[in-house]
Amino acid sequence: MARRSAVTPALAPSGDTALAVLAGVGPAVAAKLAARGLASLQDLWLHLPLRYEDRTALTRIQDLRNGVPAQVEARVVAVDRGMRFRPTLKVAVEDEGQGTLVLRFFHFRQQQVAQFAVGTRLRCFGTPKPGQLGLEIVHPSYEILGRNDDPALGDSLDPVYPTVEGMGPATLRRLIGQALDRLPEESTLELLPPGWLDGLALPSLRSALLTVHRPPPDANLAALAAGTHPAQRRLALEELLAHHLSLRRQRIALQAHHAPPLAGPGRLCKALLKQLPFALTGAQKRVFGEIRDDLAKPRPMLRLVQGDVGSGKTVVAALAAMLAVEQGKQVALAAPTELLAEQHLTNLRGWLEPLGVQVAWLAGKVTGKARSKVLEQVANGQAQVVVGTHALMQDAVVFHDLALAIVDEQHRFGVHQRLALRDKGAGGRSVPHQLVMTATPIPRTLAMSEYADLDVSAIDELPPGRTPVQTVALNNDRRPELIERIALACREGRQVYWVCTLIEENDELDATPAQATYESLQALLPGVRVGLVHGRLKASEKLATMVAFKAGQIDLLVATTVIEVGVDVPNASLMVIENAERLGLAQLHQLRGRVGRGSAVSRCVLLYQARLSAMARERLETMRQTNDGFVIAEKDLELRGPGELLGTRQTGLAGFRMADLARDADLLPEVHALAERLLGEKPAVADRVVDRWIGSAVKYAGA
Ligand code: ADP
Ligand code: MG
Numbered sequence: 001m002a003r004r005s006a007v008t009p010a011l012a013p014s015g016d017t018a019l020a021v022l023a024g025v026g027p028a029v030a031a032k033l034a035a036r037g038l039a040s041l042q043d044l045w046l047h048l049p050l051r052y053e054d055r056t057a058l059t060r061i062q063d064l065r066n067g068v069p070a071q072v073e074a075r076v077v078a079v080d081r082g083m084r085f086r087p088t089l090k091v092a093v094e095d096e097g098q099g100t101l102v103l104r105f106f107h108f109r110q111q112q113v114a115q116f117a118v119g120t121r122l123r124c125f126g127t128p129k130p131g132q133l134g135l136e137i138v139h140p141s142y143e144i145l146g147r148n149d150d151p152a153l154g155d156s157l158d159p160v161y162p163t164v165e166g167m168g169p170a171t172l173r174r175l176i177g178q179a180l181d182r183l184p185e186e187s188t189l190e191l192l193p194p195g196w197l198d199g200l201a202l203p204s205l206r207s208a209l210l211t212v213h214r215p216p217p218d219a220n221l222a223a224l225a226a227g228t229h230p231a232q233r234r235l236a237l238e239e240l241l242a243h244h245l246s247l248r249r250q251r252i253a254l255q256a257h258h259a260p261p262l263a264g265p266g267r268l269c270k271a272l273l274k275q276l277p278f279a280l281t282g283a284q285k286r287v288f289g290e291i292r293d294d295l296a297k298p299r300p301m302l303r304l305v306q307g308d309v310g311s312g313k314t315v316v317a318a319l320a321a322m323l324a325v326e327q328g329k330q331v332a333l334a335a336p337t338e339l340l341a342e343q344h345l346t347n348l349r350g351w352l353e354p355l356g357v358q359v360a361w362l363a364g365k366v367t368g369k370a371r372s373k374v375l376e377q378v379a380n381g382q383a384q385v386v387v388g389t390h391a392l393m394q395d396a397v398v399f400h401d402l403a404l405a406i407v408d409e410q411h412r413f414g415v416h417q418r419l420a421l422r423d424k425g426a427g428g429r430s431v432p433h434q435l436v437m438t439a440t441p442i443p444r445t446l447a448m449s450e451y452a453d454l455d456v457s458a459i460d461e462l463p464p465g466r467t468p469v470q471t472v473a474l475n476n477d478r479r480p481e482l483i484e485r486i487a488l489a490c491r492e493g494r495q496v497y498w499v500c501t502l503i504e505e506n507d508e509l510d511a512t513p514a515q516a517t518y519e520s521l522q523a524l525l526p527g528v529r530v531g532l533v534h535g536r537l538k539a540s541e542k543l544a545t546m547v548a549f550k551a552g553q554i555d556l557l558v559a560t561t562v563i564e565v566g567v568d569v570p571n572a573s574l575m576v577i578e579n580a581e582r583l584g585l586a587q588l589h590q591l592r593g594r595v596g597r598g599s600a601v602s603r604c605v606l607l608y609q610a611r612l613s614a615m616a617r618e619r620l621e622t623m624r625q626t627n628d629g630f631v632i633a634e635k636d637l638e639l640r641g642p643g644e645l646l647g648t649r650q651t652g653l654a655g656f657r658m659a660d661l662a663r664d665a666d667l668l669p670e671v672h673a674l675a676e677r678l679l680g681e682k683p684a685v686a687d688r689v690v691d692r693w694i695g696s697a698v699k700y701a702g703a
Pocket of ligand 1: 278279280281284307308309310311312313314315439463464568
């Protein structure tokens with residue numbers, strides 16, 4: 001990463017100036033700002049408003065709408081200081097239109113209570129929500145008015161900034177204002193060469209910054225509120241450019257390393273293919289071809305294989321592994337859960353041991369002597385393919401000659417874990433090739449930006465003979481009917497999944513709801529063989545139950561979302577997902593992918609608890625309408641935003657200040673073209689762009 005010292009002198013006198021030059025910034029304030037990654041004037045210029053508050057108008061209480069921020073002018077009519085669960089201050093106010101509204105405070109000072117004498121006039125701003133007595137606003141911002149005060153309304157939008165811990169919003173706003181007063185002239189501030197943005201109808205960076213921080217009254221306020229104002233797009237463009245450049249740079253750095261070329265004749269691949277009970281699909285062949293081309297090069301591969309659930313990624317990974325084994329090298333395959341890792345182990349042992357390939361197992365529960373033995377085999381090269389969980393990434397695991405690291409469902413791992421495996425190449429002299437697999441389809445827009453450091457292959461075809469799953473949404477009060485249908489299906493020899501979702505996000509946490517459902521279904525379905533898997537069971541118990549289900553010895557499997565990934569039982573043709581309204585689209589799609597793997601028509605019943613929120617209704621409707629993982633992923637992006645979708649919030653990648661990948665997707669082609677041009681013609685400027693937007697964040701994260 002570029003360091004701050006890489007900034008050229010032209011920018012240094014202004015942008016790089018430490019914040020101590022601002023009035024009111026002593027060591028204590030500077031430390032608070034630094035803790036938020038704000039160390040220079042430039043950092044404050046780029047501390048962009050999260051949103052705006054519109055105080056340009058007053059709203060009558062009777063016209064307030066749930067969830068729509070508004071400003072109200074009213075008189076205090078009653079004050080109630082309660083202590084039910086925690087201290088609460090409730091102030092009822094009424095306006096000219098006779099509407100009443102409750103202002104509720106959970107944190108307040110004694111002097112505040114005194115301020116709200118009955119009859120006091122005030123102006124307040126906030127977001128109304130339904131309360132016990134009609135609408136209420138929790139912690140409004142407010143201003144007490146004198147008897148005859150009638151202050152002018154704002155003439156523009158007020159910016160709301162991301163908070164700095166230990167600092168009030170007014171102080172922060174004042175400091176940003178001071179920093180803006182020191183904005184240098186346009187030509188000094190602009191990093192992109194003159195003329196490069198011509199034709200885009202975007203303002204200069206200087207003008208864009210002033211507009212977003214201090215929207216002029218004549219600005220298009222609706223566009224600003226929506227984030228589509230040209231000033232915002234100018235900033236988003238440069239920010240996206242910085243992110244893209246930083247990923248491209250990481251990739252260039254990676255490609256400078258050596259990796260062992262794996263270009264054998266493919267004897268083991270042929271042997272594996274010969275043994276399989278099926279032929280590869282066209283998509284599998286194409287993707288394996290792409291991997292094979294990468295692996296033949298003396299530079300590390302970094303390829304993401306995305307393929308919908310059931311598209312057959314495992315066998316492609318196994319073929320890639322054979323290319324490494326054939327050259328006398330080692331392969332690691334990591335999966336995020338023990339259940340999934342064990343399933344890979346079973347598959348790979350079944351396929352590879354007949355070819356004389358040694359497959360070793362390393363998970364957290366492998367301990368003591370067994371663990372020492374595996375570690376020894378990994379270190380001396382006897383273990384040719386090592387399958388496991390996070391345990392593979394620990395320091396104690398030293399490979400003899402790791403040439404290929406495969407990570408399944410990588411979004412469940414952090415970027416750092418992926419890197420930990422990468423660093424296990426032969427004595428640090430070479431870097432292993434990396435193959436990353438995911439069944440969470442990544443919308444095209446995201447694949448182009450967040451994954452600019454990866455090559456992407458898509459297995460966009462399912463093996464033949466699969467029939468699309470029919471999905472219905474069913475109100476929980478029709479459960480008895482559903483149970484009758486399950487009894488019937490089981491009598492016909494079909495197998496059924498019943499998935500219980502938990503209130504806790506963490507599926508390893510609590511097994512009781514699944515246990516209770518298991519017991520009640522057992523009672524309601526005499527003659528049906530019911531099994532149970534959940535996260536609290538030992539991996540061996542889970543596996544035993546799954547094996548019994550796969551062998552047809554269990555008809556109905558009650559499970560928590562632990563079965564989400566990887567489980568493969570083609571005869572299962574009905575899935576019930578209980579409380580489906582609680583799950584996100586990606587997870588619902590993953591779960592549903594467990595059925596529809598055989599030739600029988602499969603059904604998925606999304607059992608929901610009324611009443612549905614608008615979001616939940618839309619999710620269930622999407623699931624009903626399509627089986628296409630890409631359509632679902634695009635919808636998910638629209639409903640949730642990209643950070644959550646990729647699980648990148650932990651990695652810091654999706655922490656954009658201005659850009660929004662869904663909203664600003666149309667800028668990406670321009671961003672990519674600019675990035676290529678900069679890297680080719682002005683690499684030093686590329687460094688400065690990265691440094692400006694993410695330099696300090698990176699430094700901060702590394703500290
Ligand atoms: P995923 O991509 O979800 O990881 P898997 O690799 O688990 O999918 O494959 C799902 C199932 O499809 C497995 O039983 C696998 O053996 C089978 N399979 C894979 N490729 C093919 C193919 N070309 N034809 C038929 N079945 C296949
Ligand atoms: Mg899989």
